[in-house]
Amino acid sequence: MAQSAENRGLTRPPNIVVVLADDWGYGDLACQNPDSRIPTPFCDGLANQGMRFTDAHTGSAVCTPTRYGLLTGRYAWRSRLTRGVLWGYSAPLIDPEVPTLPAVLQRAGYRTAAIGKWHLGLEWARRVGSAPWPENIDTPDGDPTAHIDFTGPVLRGPHTAGYDRSFVLPASLDMAPYCFIRDGRIVTPPTDRCDDSPRPQYWRGGPISPGLTHASVMPRLTQEACEFLWDHHRTATDQPFMMAFYPTLPHYPHIANLPYQGKSGCGAYGDGVVEFDSSVGAILATLEATGQAENTIVIVTSDNGADLSGGQAGFGHASNSWLRGQKADIHEGGHRVPFIVRWPGVVDAGTVSDATICMTDIFATVADVVGATIPKGGAPDSVSFRSVLDGASAGTQVRGSVVHHSMDGTFAIRSGPWKLSTGLGTGGFTAPRTIQVTPNGPTGTLFHLGDDPRETHDLWSEWPGEVERLRRELADIRGR
Secondary structure (H helix, E strand, O other): OOOOOHHHOOOOOOEEEEEEEEOOOHHHOHHHOOOOOOOOHHHHHHHHHOEEEOOEEOOOOOHHHHHHHHHHOOOHHHOOOOOOOOOOOOOOOOOOOOOOHHHHHHHOOOEEEEEEEOOOOOEOOEOOOOOOOOOOOOOOOOOOHHHEOOOOEOOEOHHHOOOOEEEEEOOOOOOOOEOOEEOOEEOOOOOEEEOOEOOOOOEOOEEEOOOOOHHHHHHHHHHHHHHHHHHHHHHOOOOOEEEEEEOOOEOOOOOOOHHHOOOOOOHHHHHHHHHHHHHHHHHHHHHHHOOOHHHEEEEEEEOOOOOHHHOHHHHOOOOOOOOOOOOOOOOHHHHEOOEEEEOOOOOOOOEEEOOOEEOOHHHHHHHHHHOOOOOOOOOOOOOOOHHHHOOOOOOOOOOOOEEEEOOOOOEEEEEOOEEEEOOOOOOOOOOOOOOOOOOOOOOOEEEEOOOOOOOOOOOOOOOHHHHHHHHHHHHHHHHO
16 A cells, blocks of 8 residues: 555655546546557556546536536535526526635635636626527527627636635537636627638637637647646745646647647547647656655546547447447446546555545545545535545445536436436437336336446346435435
């Protein structure tokens, strides 16, 4: 077993770096997929230096809810967002009274930073005399640009959610408006417009900052992350930091930059994964160069499973490995994701854990590690897995159950090897999304993942007692 942080004589709590990839599938991590067509040497190296989880899940099979869960330790269906995602102009999803992980770390003396895709809603400055927001603001068609003062401050965003420093995009890189926001101010107002782009690039047309291109975003975000690490090294070496890096890849648009084009055997999608992996490598190299690596916990994971519309199958690559389904689906391919933790001197190098964990658990785990107090009522769906990291609970589970959620709002609950879904379809991108319930027929599905990890044999009718137990447990969790 590795030494504890206390036994290593550290003078301050560890720094925290969380990298949350966008649509990075379970099989896109090369060391986790022997048949991968995509090299990921930096993430593979990180896994060799730390712990790789094989049963890690997001609270939702799409991005906004997962990001909400990471920051709040709450399942997003407890908020106003009970299905789907937010859009570029959506209002903030995190209520001001809900504790966030960066705010908790601030109170514990940490310097906090968020860099990359935000996608949790913003309160834009409004033009004087502007009309109310359109009622369809949380849809792809909601466009209140005529009402927004892009020269004014952003009133609520990452800078009001606990981050001392922030450099973000409003939402995904296929959702307008396309502009950078630094510490609550738009860097360059989006006074130009771009047209829709066809696949494989694919973005929606709309306002864009002059000089900004979609391809330029990832290099800029990586640069900003590395510059934050250098700045902290130069100016605040006695203060611990937490940096959340939210890259835009491998989500659409699939446009890897020139150094990465052709570097995978999986077309534009695979080349984007290579570029994402290189960004992770740049951050790791900067931690080494600044002497901060030894006392920094690095977590690399994804906000949901891979979207399979990027043509991966045509290259013989299984982005979600052997898992059934894809992004948005209630099946494992929608929410089981890569999850790597490196904590030098504490996590034994090259270890693999089958502990079941959820993205919401990062909140309680980090608070546990640094000794921060979670406010009463905060992070209700978060369970610390620190004991898994330091080896104290090796071979045991720290969670009783995990709740999953699909794009259309279908629920599932995982308890031990059992997984019950409240719907008959996928609830997401894969057909059929919905299946009509027949008279006296099953209303959901039941799988035993220990015996049937690919979710092929529905046991709903064969195990009525287990169905009833899981339905009661899910109802209890939802009612808390």
